[in-house]
Amino acid sequence: MNYNLALNDETLLSIEKPERYIGNEVNSVVKDKSKIDIRFAFCFPDVYEIGMSHLGIQILYGMFNSYEDVWCERVYSPWLDMDKVLREKNIPLFALESQDPVKNFDFLGFTIQYEMCYTNILQVLDLSGIPLFSKDRTWDDPIVIGGGPCTYNPEPITDFFDVFYIGEGETQYRHIFDLYKQAKKDGISRQEFLHILAKVPGIYVPSLYEVTYKEDGTIKAMEPVFDDVPRQIDKELCTELSDAFYPTKPVVPYIKVTQDRVVLEVMRGCIRGCRFCQAGQLYKPLREKDVEHLKKLAIESLKNTGYEEISLSSLSSSDYTQLPELLDFLIESCNSKKVNISLPSLRIDAFSLDVMSKVQDVKKSSLTFAPEAGTQRMRDVINKGLTEEDILHGSHEAFLGGWNKVKLYFMLGLPTETDEDILGIGDIANKVAVEYFETVPKEKRNGRTIDIVASTSFFVPKPFTPFQWAPMNTKEEFLDKANKTRKGIMSQLNQKHIKYNWHEADASMMEGVLARGDRRLNQVILKAYEKGCIFDAWGEYFKFDVWMECFKECGVDPFFYTTRERKDDEIFPWDILNCGVSKKFLLREWKNALAGKPSSNCRSGCLGCGAGTYGVGVCFEGK
């Protein structure tokens, strides 16, 4: 245990939840500094409870600490009260395990999971006393490296990072650490080291690429400044998931965090090809883990953590071919240990309802459907293979099984959307209510009734999806659509059984700008941070007006990134990267979307997306 905390008792007792800053959690790793060559500070740039819920950090934390010469520690965004204390008392931001200043580390890694955390990245750099700009850093500063889904378009934050790691972390870090040790031994410059890194597969060093623009503001070219640096960076992919490191001793927080359970990743990737979904493309091809391996991981993790709940993790667990066997095993072994099983992302059908009734309190739990759109036409456009019949049939079965709470998720602002699609949302919700009343006769309701929650989010087009060409709606259009949805629901016969929630439109617009932004946004993000923007992902702290002011002052038009029509052959900022699916395929899918034509999934028919070149996973099933 580390008794030397960075902050004194008085300070820790004066702030909210001191447990966020004291480290020493079960399974956290403390090493002898004198025997370590590389110190890695791994940061999730949001508050502790969010960051501690992230599986990716737990995987790489465990993997890095399995290396004898590396000590990986964790860093999270200090909450606003702590931010104030650190600035007032001039205390540098510290990592949790050693409580040492982050600035003294060899690497500072950020996992970048959502666009709205960009100002928090600047906060962490700033509080650590690390120059915000990569170009201003020296060997006295850590190598600042970014990874995670947002690095598939890292252009808006290129000034602040030395390196981006594109793809799955399991493959190249050992190599990077060895190169670092060699660089230190050889006494080469930091700049030379970055140049060496740029040649490592999956590594993007943004300072080694020059961007030129056309008169209309779109990109003319992105060229490497050295001949020996790749023109395009290929995503790294872990080809043998069952052999890859997986943490069976994840760090167990003292305080309740968002994901407070053992997380068992059953597979990576998705066969579904929903056209709005970025994760579906980024993690292709789908790779399943061996079921015997998973059983072992589950038992070990539960034993090592003492958690009372285990959750299966994947983009669509119903597509895991060994699911029945895995669930049978878990139900049997967990029941005796009084461990709960949580089953997110299951398709509602007879099988899943049967399983759910075994592991959940039917009266308390709710059914979740994500039709995403209100009409079959719209669902064909987005390639969401869930029909109204699926929903009503699933609901019928569930109502017979005793469920009476239904959650429905939709998106507004999808390409080609019309009023009919918007009004269709109320329609589906009403039909689910009707299904309940027809399925469950009055005398069997026992005073209970149907309870439907319909939620809409605003669609944000993302890089490396067929919708990367799509114009995004304006805030006004979004709010108008939410209003129409609400009226549509209100006009339904069973409207009093339907509750409607919608998201903030301001935050969606900002997310849209950053998602498909380019290097010209770096200055805007910096200015926003300087003007006090932080925790933008938290509705109550998001300052839309300040952001708009920053765009104006920087002479950057935010709508260039959102509402603009993009031509088929436009060079996108993220074209410098190759995520494994070809632009040709994405364009083909975009045209299919506009024509309202659904596509097959990876198991029902290969679309030739390009992910087959990795030589593994679903692309080779049965071959």
Add this chain to the structure above:
Amino acid sequence: MNKLRLKFSKNGPIKFIGHLDVMRYFQKAIRRAEIDIKYSEGFSPHQVISFAQPLSVGATSDGEYMDITVNSMTSANDVMDRLNSVMNEGIEILAIEELSDSSEKAMTAAYAAKYKIRFRESLKPDFDWISEFKAYLLKETLPAMKKTKSGEKEIDMKPMIYDYSFSEEDESVTLLLSMSSASTLKPALLFDYFFKSMDKEIPANALDIHRIDIYRLCSDDGKEYIEPFITNGTNERFYLNV
């Protein structure tokens, strides 16, 4: 089925973990240690555990207690060893004792608690607090307003202080205070009113509070005395009203 009483310490950074999180910590530790703990009935069964009076966040202790019920065990000592093998440093099971079925729960059987109190270095009073506090404790009555569920009520703290002693060496006071379901005196309240008696206000978080032990009430030939929840053969007794 066996009922067990465990004594544990809470030192170091773990002092910042609140009571509810300490409970959650133990629930997980019991699973890691593979103790055959008894679960309650019902759809979401929980472990049968009860704790003595919660310790405030920031305070340390060498005398915390919890009672657990197990379906089976090799021996009480084995349960202790298993738990200690999965404990974080800072929390240690110090002693264990098997309870008879009729034993009162930890919560309700507590009668007093002993604390050692110092001032945190940066928040030390600028006056000779030990002399002043000695004088304060000698007063006939020590009135205070105590927050209760239904508002505030006036209490006299004097009879709730069973014993005290000072150490000039480490500038501390050791207090034996009432801590039962009927009446509990928290050290912080006593110091609040001590400062108030001098027209001063105690700075927030100024006290470094360490709980030494929790005591229960016993009687011996009609003479009432208190002893630690688990005596561990030390025969530490404190006779009341003598």
